[in-house]
Amino acid sequence: MLKTPNIFIVIILIAVLFMAVGYSLFASDIELTGNAEITGNWNVLITDIEATDYSPNANPGTPTATATTANFAATLNAPSDYVTYRITIKNLGTIDAVLHTFNLTSDEYGTDAIKILNTESAQELKAGESTKVEITVLYDPFTTSNPIITTKNITGTIQYAQE
Amino acid sequence: MNLKAKDIIYILLVYLLITLLISFQKISIYLPIIFWLSTFIYLKKYFTKYITIKKIPYHFDKAFIISLAFTIIYFLSGFKLGFAPSPFKHNLFSLLKNIGIFLIPSLGLEIARYIFVYYNKNKPLALGLITVIITIIELNFSFIFLAKNILFKIICVQMIPLIIKNILFTYLAKRDEFFLTIILVIMDNITLIFGYFPNLDWFKEGTFLLLKYAFIYLAIRPINVTKSYPLLFLTCLIVLFMIGIFNYKPIAILSNSMSPCFKRSDIVIYKKLPSQDQLEKGTIIVFKKQDTIIIHRIYALNNDYILTKGDNNNQVDNFKITMDDILGIYQFHIKYLGYPSIWLYEYLNS
Structure with missing residues (x-):
């Protein structure tokens, strides 16, 4: 009978503790759609998001991205204020991909006077290539209401599938 | 002519070069299929000598059942956590293509590992070498250019389980468990045929794989490892606590x-x-x-x-x-x- 725990099990415990340290830290989760058992040949990820343009009185906040979601909160103070965000999506795997779904959701406590405009991402995304999606959040210039809440939280979810 | 251990290293280094060229989109992703099918033909005459599919040992049943149970639990977890559509296409042509892209290279790597370990069963450095080489082959290095927070999650869900898996499979090769290894490789790739995956986050996905490998390992160990079961039980408790099972x-x-x-x-x-x-x-x-x-x-x-x-x-x-x-x-x-x-x-x- 062994007098000490097996080294392989100890290594696994250390690996789990390492992951747990990160898990207690991160708020948002990556959903890798169950491809973790595949050897990394399929990986289409959101790699970056940035505010590329905004009106002088608007506040683009600090957009963040995980692998499959992009989160941003734009504060617009007057009609015609806008913020434009650019999301970079890259196919880091070895299999060509095609756009499957592209969803934008926003919280219900943002006002309807704030509109979301976007361009579609590329339908095809070959292995190694990247594409960019631009999303503009606009305070309706024709609105006559004076909403109390002028910040809209938006989450973009993009999913690609094998071509 | 005998197949030498260094011949296996040469085969693996050529395959590593192929995977690197594929990563930079320099060559077709179908080349590994041609490479391994050619290698299988070349190695065929050595099969009976190096690949001994023994009478199935009693502990194979345990290991197989554990692997099957984890696969079932994995898919059942989707009913609690939700399902996400598989990114892979499932018509017959795509299915055969994906089997060729994923399964054939995996089988080829295990055959190469088995033959190499056959020559080096009592040489820890050599066993470490083959584990490292195959792990490097299977890693996707394009992740190193990602932001650190995304890279951390990729490390947890892909790289760490990959390293543990290769340590386990080298151990299985040392124990002449070729049949079990092939079954495990096939079961790892069985998810290719399903249209939906459980919607697990990176932590659940990564720790699930680690626990599966741990239980399989304990099932085939030849001696009593009672000291390890409490440690594994503690690991399971930590995972369950982190994912919120205990509310x-x-x-x-x-x-x-x-x-x-x-x-x-x-x-x-x-x-x-x-x-x-x-x-x-x-x-x-x-x-x-x-x-x-x-x-x-x-x-x-x-x-x-x-x-x-x-x-x-x-x-x-x-x-x-x-x-x-x-x-x-x-x-x-x-x-x-x-x-x-x-x-x-x-x-x-x-």
Whole structure:
């Protein structure tokens, strides 16, 4: 009978503790759609998001991205204020991909006077290539209401599938 | 002519070169299929000598059942956590293509590993070498260009399980468990044929794989390893606690907004999914706002929304939350236990 725990099990415990340290830290989760058992040949990820343009009185906040979601909160103070965000999506795997779904959701406590405009991402995304999606959040210039809440939280979810 | 161990190394190095060229889109992704089918033909005459499919040992049943059970649990978890569509196409041509892209190279690597280990069973350095080479072959190095926070999750869900898997498979090769290895490779790739995957996050996915390998390993160990089962049981408890099975979850505190109640580097334990009647002014709640988890005290509430404020903040938070945003209620905290998370956070944001 062994007098000490097996080294392989100890290594696994250390690996789990390492992951747990990160898990207690991160708020948002990556959903890798169950491809973790595949050897990394399929990986289409959101790699970056940035505010590329905004009106002088608007506040683009600090957009963040995980692998499959992009989160941003734009504060617009007057009609015609806008913020434009650019999301970079890259196919880091070895299999060509095609756009499957592209969803934008926003919280219900943002006002309807704030509109979301976007361009579609590329339908095809070959292995190694990247594409960019631009999303503009606009305070309706024709609105006559004076909403109390002028910040809209938006989450973009993009999913690609094998071509 | 005998096949030498170094011939296997040459084969693997050529295959490593192929995978690197594929990563840079220099060659077709179908080349590995041609490479391994050619290698199989070349190695065929050595099969009977090096590949001994023994009479199935009794512990094979245990290992196979464990692997099958984990696969079933994996898919059943989708009924609790939800399913996500598979990114792979499932018509016959695509299925055959994916089997060729994923399964054939995996089988080829295991055959190469088995033959190499046959020559080097009692040489730890050689066993380490073959494990490292095959791990490098299977890694996807394009991730190193990602942001640190995404890279960390990729490391946890793909790289760490990959390293553990290769250690396990080298051990199986040392134990002449070729048949079991092939079964495990096939079962790892069985997810290619399903249209939906359980929607697991990176932590659940990564730890699930690690626990599967741990249980398989203990099932085939030839001697009593009673000291390891308590340790594995502890590991399972940690995982279950982290994912919230026990209705309580931990979270590391990154700021002093609730000082002196609890401070940066403490670990807060909260109880999940409260009902509205548990909330009142002064209750410390855990809620999600955009991409951030915040732990603040309820300042005011009505039937429509809740206002919150940190004890150490001068002003009420400038947003409203609803019951849908609330993750749980603060229970207690443990001082200083969150320091590893703080250090990790500072490193990832440096």
